Amino acid sequence: MYTLIKNGTLIDGNGGQPILDAAVLLKDNRIEAVGKIDEIKQPNAEVEVVDAQNGFILPGFIDTHVHMMMEKMNLQKTLTTPFSLLFYKSIEYMKRTIDAGVTSVRDAGFTDVGVKEAVEQGLIVGPRMQISVVPLTITGGHGDNWMRSGFDLTRFSYPGMPHGICDGPEQVRQKVREVLRAGADIIKVHATGGVTSPTDHPKYTQFTQEELEIIVQEAAFRNGVKVMAHAQGSEGVKNAVRAGIHSIEHGIYLDEEVIELMLKHGTYLVPTLLAPISVLESAENSDDMPEHAIRKSREVIDIHRESVANAYKAGVKVAMGTDAGVMEHGTNLRELNLMCKIGMTPMEAIVATTKVAAQCLGWEDCLGTVEVGKLADIVITKTDPIADIGSLEDTTNIVTVIKDGKIEKNLLNKEESKSLVGILKH
């Protein structure tokens, strides 16, 4: 089965000049040919035509930090929501993610392996994903939801979702093994405190460097599984980078020394600039955010922006990630505008959301750019993202989303596109 996308400007994810009058030929779920429309050899077979109607053709976007099974819940709602409802709700979250043009994600915690498999089996629509199951966390750290009332949310577990608390070399090693057994593709660890946790602070260092090294080593034993670290304070980030952690999430207090270390180790930074902003927005519009999260978000928001800007300017590899779940799913591409506000060009923000994000996930051989042989994950936008990066925030500008060769969303003028679907003469 062939599909020809034509009549668009191609932004292929490599960061070069966009190609006018471009076309992309798909064969099943692979990209067969890319270039100017007149350079593409038409196959001697039936071809379905997708007319981009002067839109822009891009690789499927990749968000390297999401939480596919949660969305801004206050404690009351968390305690009263029926357990299975979380699974049904994730169907809606994943649909919104696809509608936003995000065709691949890395899940930073709390998504069940069954949800991932349901997408893979085609039972529900959703992005391709790598999951971490549950983040590893120390007693009293970010991710420990033990309350001073004595109530303990953390130790709520079910088949496939062990709790993530572990302390000391023996326990962290065992916890990595347990999380991998539950289906993790990557290991997530909390190397510092955070904004949304009740009893700690972003600056607090969590896990020793020795513990982090064991986590990295144990994951690497399993065919090179990578470790992503929630890390905000500079000391915790340093420990994580020295231990060989693959990506630093959030990175609020990156000083010169940390940035040097990240450059030396080739560590990725996943900024999640949208996270503190959306915490404050939620505080204005609802009672979903606890007081400590609002206070800490206010405290770090400017520092965070400056920290990410310094790392980007120094040349640290930046992969787009939002923390979707802390904000509403489907608003992911707001992050690109924020990345431009810290100094990136729109093209750099797009590359961070396609090619670099694919590299961060280790999927660069099959995703991240529109190139021959790669998987057919393609987005068509109505507006020019280079001229107006903010236009990507409006999901009605994301007119077509193709994942794995299958059209998952199509808002293109129905009548017009219907008459254009047919057999090409050659």
Ligand SMILES: [Zn+2]
């Ligand atoms: Zn997160």
